[in-house]
Amino acid sequence: MSYKKSILITGGAGFIGSHLVRLMVNKYPDYRIVNLDKLTYAGNLENLTDVEGESNYAFVKADICDRNAIEEVFTNYDITDVIHLAAESHVDRSIEGPMEFVMTNVVGTVNLLQIAKEHWTSKEHVFHHVSTDEVYGSLGAEGLFEETTAYDPRSPYSSSKASSDHFVMAFYHTYGLPIKMSNCSNNYGSHQFPEKLIPLMINNIVHKKPLPIYGKGDNIRDWLWVVDHASAIDRIFHEGRIGESYNVGGLNEWTNIELVKFLCKSMDEKLGREIGESEKLITFVKDRAGHDMRYAIDATKIEKELKWKPSVTFEEGLDKTVNWYLENTEWIEAVTSGAYKDYYEGMYQNR
Ligand code: NAD
Ligand code: TYD
Secondary structure (H helix, E strand, O other): OOOOEEEEEEOOOOHHHHHHHHHHHHHOOOEEEEEEEOOOOOOOHHHHOOOOOOOOEEEEEOOOOOHHHHHHHHHHOOOOEEEEOOOOOOHHHHHHOOHHHHHHHHHHHHHHHHHHHHHOOOOOOEEEEEEEHHHHOOOOOOOOEOOOOOOOOOOHHHHHHHHHHHHHHHHHHHHOOOEEEEEEOEEEOOOOOOOOHHHHHHHHHHOOOOEEEEOOOOOEEEEEEHHHHHHHHHHHHHHOOOOOEEEEOOOOEEEHHHHHHHHHHHHHHHHOOOOOOHHHHEEEEOOOOOOOOEOOEOOHHHHHHHOOOOOOOHHHHHHHHHHHHHHOHHHHHHHHOOHHHHHHHHHHOOO
16 A cells, blocks of 8 residues: 555654554554654553554664664655654653763754655655753743743753754754654653653552652642643644744643642542542652753644644543553553662662
8 A cells, every 4th residue: 555654753662652653543544654662661562552453553673873774764664754752751860871861862863864864855744853841941930931932951851852952953954854843841641651750659659659759849840641742743743834843731730749649639539548548658858950940831832823722631631541550550560560660769769
């Protein structure tokens, strides 16, 4: 069969990537979706068992830094477009070891850009780079990140993502590569690796383990359901303007402590525990080094220009998320056995 587009999605076995692959495979049967992933600790093909048999889906295990492997994929699958999500994504890990973040997030991104530039001779292509609002730095009590906000990354993770964003824009301005970019706020939802705040807390509440809150818990994050992020990427990929970046978020700010208390209450109800029981597990621990105080997105551009908005409230999205983790105990057990135990002890034991 000849496909209308042959889209390379990098990092498709990860949290956000697997939601995007699922959406694209099911919504666009006339597209071929090629998921390329190195399957690091964060990549898991179990996230995609429902689409692996679809005829318009293919999986390739490869590192985005590997020039020969990427070349081969572009040639073998006649890649027309790229949606690039592969990355090292966890701030705490970037503090422990920044070099892996430079390799994948910066070198890997430039490798992909370079190969796309060499293969694509017309403008009928899109290279969509998926990035984060963390590139804008840390807000005080007031204000929102706009697309024009100056970059001010402060963690090794956000510095590597900011660098990759700059290279993406450089390939547009210098070589005319048809790029699009999105910078999204914190995601939550099913299949998220339990190193990130929400799945880590859900898992610890289930097992009645301490709930480690960094510092005073007054840092603020702006949370978006992952399915809504995937729908925003779909919209930008198809309808966004070449050379533009779009902020994605849902005006949904929570302090960490209020969010965890809300989660405790909701899970006490679901687990038939006395209300207040899980909250007693909250433990304040040593703060993260260079901990950004507040992230908050102004999503006016994507809302007005592309008519996108989130489909659920935070309460609805969190409810679906908690239900998924409670119903998928095998998934969580599989990802928290082995290396996760060492990671958890290293990060939290003497904190
Ligand atoms: P994740 O850590 O869950 O998944 C990353 C995926 O990339 C994994 O499947 C991993 O195996 C793969 N990968 C890592 N290194 C690779 C390499 N060298 N070659 C090929 N594959 C590799 O991350 P996520 O949370 O799904 O984030 C996806 C993207 O979205 C990232 O670019 C991230 O910066 C961005 N983002 C994430 C959030 C969030 O809240 N999670 C918010 C905004 C933007
Ligand atoms: P995280 O999910 O790591 O996302 P990011 O750092 O990229 O925003 O963390 C979200 C917030 O929760 C952040 O302010 C750090 C805080 N946090 C804790 O208090 N305890 C934890 O165990 C974790 C993982 C995060």
